[in-house]
Amino acid sequence: MQRSHQLSAAVMLAPATGLLATFIILPMLLTIWLSFHSWSSQTGFETAQFIGLQNFFDLASSSSVGRDFKTALGNTAFYTVLSVAIILPLSVGLGLLVHQTIAPGGVVLRTILFSTYMVPMIAVSLVFSKLYSPTEGPLNQMLGWIGVPPQTWLSAPQTALVSIVLLNVWQQVGYFTVLAVAGLTQIPQSLFDAAKVDGANALQRFTSITLPLLGNTLLFSAVIAVINAVQVFEPVALITQGGPVNATNVLTYHIRRVGIERAQGGLGSAMAVTLMLALIVAITALFALARARSPRSA
């Protein structure tokens, strides 16, 4: 029983719609418009000069502008793929643990596991910069106890970006574990009971019941994990400033540096548009992959 209430609807929708239109949708359209212009972020939009696709040609070129951008794009892609590849399986594993462990004290352990997602990324970055410290940090100390040589972590180009991925996994995996638990609770217990009666072991029950029925949850998790991953900013801005030798220069950091700090608003907008297109391609691919895997639930 829904009413035809055009006026009330307008009143109820006006605040949220007006705010989102002004502060998200309008800026997004402006980003697209600016990407075809030469424009200094220090001046009004009316000073923008149309230059067609020149910004995009610059980004694709082998000039330093193009090289830096392609490095940032590559770093972001690597960071995103590695983050998702670690977070998804880990969240399912932890989700199964949380879901199945009913031991006394389980609630406390679950609270600790989920709470890392509430910790400000700035604090996470500060703490990990000390944990990763090659000499004063406890991580290399603990590795030493089990005979592993000290790692360079954030201080060498080969290991810096991976170290930031690990820090990100620590902060985010709790949230994705909650998503996995939410998905697991929607699988009827009767399916597992029936499979048990038929003699399926735990691994068979996991691969033939849990994993397929978790498909939509995993797709949703993957999409959110990708969108979160391209936003990585704090550890780079705070600890590495994109270094060493551009190894951690990721897109969010690079776009802000070019578009705001260097005031090259048109060029920065072209980078943002490229990021948006890359995200659309990545998310479309994830949906296509999910559809190909499970024709039933698509």
Add this chain to the structure above:
Amino acid sequence: MTALALDRPRLERPQFRATPATALLTLLLILAAAIAAFPLAWMILTSLKTPQETMQVPPIWLPASPNLDAYTQVADVVNLGRSFVNSAIIALTTTVAIIVTSLMAGYAFAKYRFRYRNALFAVLIATMFLPPIVTLIPLYRIAGSLGLDGNLAGVIVPNLANAFGIFLMRQFIAGVPDELIEAARLDGASEIRVLFGIVAPSVLPAIAALTLFAFVYHWNSYLWPLTILQGNSDQYPIVISLSRLLSYNRGAMNTGLVMAGATMAVLPPVLLFIILQRFFVDSIVASGVKG
């Protein structure tokens, strides 16, 4: 608290039996929790160490005589008290506004029939998936031309509505019986009164969850405040002051100060989570990740 509980059957779980398998699972869970807790434990322990202890190689784990000196000294380096208040203002104002705007829009989408309803909903929800960096450059200019740069209003105003909040409220308000709303209308209640007097109290679990999401997001938010505040340190939220602490502190290398500041920044969102956590999990289940 039971009055707030969601109207859904709780998870059915078998009775706990101590078998080798459950013992192993519990052990794995303890290990995972230990890894999750370790960085936070290290942060708190280091904040209680003396400057000498924080510089030991190899590192020592437990301070010999835990003291709060770092917490009193950190205030001399950056104005952490002021920043704490700024963060509270930002997080509380945005949270209250997001709850109000989300309730209103969620109510309209759940209970009204109007033209372009599904299209408008789709457009608003799509903003949820847009990384903030995509809008940052023009937004910085728009906020500046509205006179919002360099002050707290600039941090707050662009964040008074939120697509996730609208989505969550629509999902929950759709479950409020129409008879309840009709009865209130027949009693002559205005739509605003129906919403805040009848509908809102019946979706308190969703409001609790949204409170947690919005508060934590805006307490922790760094990119936008850093961009719009443009070096006006009086207006810094605690996460920015914390980031400054590291650069001020590089010479002295007093890690204890940094960890004391980090501990203060971490406490409010984590405490709020501990209070509201069951609504967090329930809202994710109920908001339909099943797709």
